[in-house]
Amino acid sequence: MADTHLDRDVLSALQEVMEDEYPVLLDTFIADSEERLRVLRKAEDATQLMSAAHSFKGSSSNMGAVRLAELCDELEQRAKEKSPVGIEKLVGEIDGEFAIVRPLYEAERQRSLAE
Amino acid sequence: MSVVTEVSQNGQKLTISIKGRFDFAKHQEFRESYENLQPKPESFEVNLRDATYLDSSALGMLLLLRDHAGGENAEIRLTHANADVRKILAISNFEQIFDVA
Amino acid sequence: MIAVQSSFESLTILIAEDSAADRMLLSSIVRRQGHAVLTAANGAEAVQAFEQQRPQLVLMDAMMPVMDGFEAARQIKALAGETLVPIIFLTSLTESEALARCLEAGGDDFLAKPYNQVILAAKIKAMDRLRRLQATVLEQRDQIARHHDYLLNEQRVAKAVFDKVAHSGCLSAPNIRYLQSPYALFNGDLLLAAFTPAGDMHVLLGDFTGHGLPAAVGAMPLAEVFYGMTAKGYGLSETLREMNSKLKRILPVDMFCCATLLCLSFQRRSVEVWNGGMPDGYLHSIASGTRTPLTARHLPLGVLSPQTFDDRTQVFPMAVGDRVFLLSDGVIDTCDANDQLFGIERLERVFAANQQPDALFEEIEQALRDFRGEARDDVSMVEISLVEAAQLSPPAPVYSDSGQSCPLDWSVSFEFRAATLKRFNPLPYLLQLLLEVHGLRAQSGALYSVLAELYSNALEHGVLGLDSSLKRDASGFARYYQERNARLDALQDGYVRVNLQVSPKGEGGSLTIQVEDSGKGFDVAQVMDRPLDGVRLSGRGVSLIRQLSREARWSDDGRSACVEFYWEALA
Numbered sequence: 180m181a182d183t184h185l186d187r188d189v190l191s192a193l194q195e196v197m198e199d200e201y202p203v204l205l206d207t208f209i210a211d212s213e214e215r216l217r218v219l220r221k222a223e224d225a226t227q228l229m230s231a232a233h234s235f236k237g238s239s240s241n242m243g244a245v246r247l248a249e250l251c252d253e254l255e256q257r258a259k260e261k262s263p264v265g266i267e268k269l270v271g272e273i274d275g276e277f278a279i280v281r282p283l284y285e286a287e288r289q290r291s292l293a294e
Numbered sequence: 295m296s297v298v299t300e301v302s303q304n305g306q307k308l309t310i311s312i313k314g315r316f317d318f319a320k321h322q323e324f325r326e327s328y329e330n331l332q333p334k335p336e337s338f339e340v341n342l343r344d345a346t347y348l349d350s351s352a353l354g355m356l357l358l359l360r361d362h363a364g365g366e367n368a369e370i371r372l373t374h375a376n377a378d379v380r381k382i383l384a385i386s387n388f389e390q391i392f393d394v395a
Numbered sequence: 396m397i398a399v400q401s402s403f404e405s406l407t408i409l410i411a412e413d414s415a416a417d418r419m420l421l422s423s424i425v426r427r428q429g430h431a432v433l434t435a436a437n438g439a440e441a442v443q444a445f446e447q448q449r450p451q452l453v454l455m456d457a458m459m460p461v462m463d464g465f466e467a468a469r470q471i472k473a474l475a476g477e478t479l480v481p482i483i484f485l486t487s488l489t490e491s492e493a494l495a496r497c498l499e500a501g502g503d504d505f506l507a508k509p510y511n512q513v514i515l516a517a518k519i520k521a522m523d524r525l526r527r528l529q530a531t532v533l534e535q536r537d538q539i540a541r542h543h544d545y546l547l548n549e550q551r552v553a554k555a556v557f558d559k560v561a562h563s564g565c566l567s568a569p570n571i572r573y574l575q576s577p578y579a580l581f582n583g584d585l586l587l588a589a590f591t592p593a594g595d596m597h598v599l600l601g602d603f604t605g606h607g608l609p610a611a612v613g614a615m616p617l618a619e620v621f622y623g624m625t626a627k628g629y630g631l632s633e634t635l636r637e638m639n640s641k642l643k644r645i646l647p648v649d650m651f652c653c654a655t656l657l658c659l660s661f662q663r664r665s666v667e668v669w670n671g672g673m674p675d676g677y678l679h680s681i682a683s684g685t686r687t688p689l690t691a692r693h694l695p696l697g698v699l700s701p702q703t704f705d706d707r708t709q710v711f712p713m714a715v716g717d718r719v720f721l722l723s724d725g726v727i728d729t730c731d732a733n734d735q736l737f738g739i740e741r742l743e744r745v746f747a748a749n750q751q752p753d754a755l756f757e758e759i760e761q762a763l764r765d766f767r768g769e770a771r772d773d774v775s776m777v778e779i780s781l782v783e784a785a786q787l788s789p790p791a792p793v794y795s796d797s798g799q800s801c802p803l804d805w806s807v808s809f810e811f812r813a814a815t816l817k818r819f820n821p822l823p824y825l826l827q828l829l830l831e832v833h834g835l836r837a838q839s840g841a842l843y844s845v846l847a848e849l850y851s852n853a854l855e856h857g858v859l860g861l862d863s864s865l866k867r868d869a870s871g872f873a874r875y876y877q878e879r880n881a882r883l884d885a886l887q888d889g890y891v892r893v894n895l896q897v898s899p900k901g902e903g904g905s906l907t908i909q910v911e912d913s914g915k916g917f918d919v920a921q922v923m924d925r926p927l928d929g930v931r932l933s934g935r936g937v938s939l940i941r942q943l944s945r946e947a948r949w950s951d952d953g954r955s956a957c958v959e960f961y962w963e964a965l966a
Binding site: 192203211236241 | 414415417420423424427458487510512
């Protein structure tokens with residue numbers, strides 16, 4: 180179950196690159212993501228939605244959150260097509276997916292600090 | 295190749311044929327065609343049948359050949375020149391120092 | 396060949412990315428690859444960072460707030476100018492339209508998210524190679540521009556030096572009109588003119604092979620010989636021999652100088668011509684309207700050795716108002732937009748259409764302009780008219796001594812025999828000798844003319860036995876000079892004696908010149924009876940001598956001439 184949410188290979192590659200900064204990177208991502216979710220929930224038009232989804236998609240893929248990135252991509256496409264059908268539901272799914280991966284990142288953070 | 299050479303059987307005569315414009319662009323090729331021949335040929339022919347044009351650097355090149363071939367004693371024939379080329383040879387009076395056939 | 400180093404060079408790279416985590420990640424990746432990192436969170440910050448720090452490469456996120464990546468890229472490229480600053484767009488855009496936007500904005504490459512370190516490193520390396528290539532090209536371009544400036548300056552200096560040498564002549568005389576580009580020298584074109592001590596005019600129109608400094612450099616020794624010998628009174632043949640051997644000696648084998656040389660004599664009303672390799676000159680006779688082509692009969696200067704050089708000239712009579720035209724091959728070779736040559740036929744048409752001789756020069760210039768539409772820089776043209784001798788005022792020669800030591804009372808005798816008469820012209824030496832006497836300097840022109848006339852009479856009519864009445868028309872002129880050369884070549888016996896006597900007289904002094912020849916003499920009384928006039932082509936120059944000197948007497952049946960000059964005290 181955890182595999183499709185978080186790509187462990189990506190995480191180890193990230194740790195190798197960031198070295199001591201790894202925990203900081205994870206913190207930064209979590210903080211960024213919370214902000215992006217806020218924007219998504221409050222978005223007033225298609226452009227804002229598209230832009231936030233696109234940005235979230237980018238950093239999620241960099242951080243190995245595979246399912247999260249997929250959902251953001253879907254949201255971006257929908258927003259571009261300007262079809263409001265199911266947008267609210269999608270945002271809800273993204274919210275839920277983040278709720279799953281967030282503790283995984285926090286655990287990862289703890290683990291790396293203990294090493 | 296716009297400068298073609300032919301040495302006679304016994305190595306005594308070198309024929310150099312020029313194709314196209316005989317001008318400064320042919321300088322190196324022309325020199326190389328006769329400079330390093332051993333033994334040195336006794337007579338030379340410059341075949342101008344396919345030469346369309348001759349300028350003052352070509353006249354200079356002919357003088358270099360003449361110098362290489364013995365200066366005043368050189369045996370050099372310039373053959374099959376067309377009307378334009380002949381005219382240039384006439385004005386410069388090169389017919390006085392080359393055998394123009 | 397441009398060599399670009401392939402060893403690693405650490406760059407300063409600007410990362411413009413609005414997502415903090417992505418920014419942090421990319422910075423670490425890039426730092427780990429050995430480069431220094433600058434960061435910006437939006438397009439405006441990116442442009443500012445670029446302006447202040449001038450990184451060598453930019454990683455640019457396409458979608459950013461405040462100013463997006465496209466606009467930032469445009470501004471950065473503008474700031475960079477001709478230096479290449481590669482911009483790699485960071486994008487998860489997949490549609491080709493969006494990718495095209497990146498290119499249009501000045502992007503040089505893309506990197507997709509999620510970031511792949513290996514691909515990023517390869518792209519940075521590739522972009523850096525391009526960047527260094529561009530820098531090398533610009534540096535070499537600047538180097539070339541600098542060298543070009545040096546060259547131009549060298550040419551300017553050379554031209555200034557040459558102008559001093561070239562303009563010691565008389566091109567500004569009223570009977571000369573000419574057309575020449577200021578940069579003619581660097582096309583190998585040369586135009587010189589100078590007066591002889593007798594008041595004749597020597598003119599040279601020359602064309603060196605090659606262009607640029609090599610052609611110009613050959614012109615200087617040539618000009619020195621021309622001016623030096625002309626000033627001393629040497630004739631065309633001697634001057635030609637000297638110019639030819641000088642060029643033969645100093646120029647490389649494949650360089651030579653085509654030239655036409657003229658000697659116009661206003662007193663004798665004739666022009667002497669030598670043409671080696673130049674296009675036809677033209678002698679226009681105003682009275683008859685005929686045009687005589689002056690065709691090249693000789694090889695250019697600098698080709699033949701002194702032993703084989705041919706210095707024979709042709710002589711033609713001229714009347715007052717007649718002109719000689721000389722042209723360089725730049726005239727005939729002038730091309731129009733379709734690469735058609737102006738050619739001899741067009742030139743002849745201009746000649747034929749001409750009504751007013753004075754306008755002919757301008758008409759040729761105009762025809763060239765009409766044909767070509769713009770001036771060529773290697774067209775040289777000169778027109779020399781025969782005018783009354785009195786209309787010209789040759790400048791007085793400048794002497795370098797102070798006048799304290801001056802021979803005032805002396806005499807000398809020479810006897811020039813057959814072998815010497817064939818190959819030696821004693822006149823320059825005799826003149827130099829006489830000019831040591833300061834009192835005579837003011838009359839050097841007359842002195843030289845008289846000496847030259849006496850000598851040529853003694854040689855041609857006396858020793859060689861030529862009949863001066865042969866020179867009554869143009870073809871007779873040609874025959875006369877041919878005969879002169881033939882008889883001189885065959886000469887075995889004969890002599891010309893010259894005696895010079897200088898003595899003081901009161902405050903000034905006198906010079907007596909006596910010239911004797913071994914010939915048959917002539918009927919002095921008959922010639923003296925003819926009225927003094929200056930128009931006829933023949934007549935032993937007796938009138939000329941009588942006009943120029945104080946006293947002139949012939950004795951011994953015309954074989955001996957005695958002429959006197961006087962001078963008063965010098966001021």
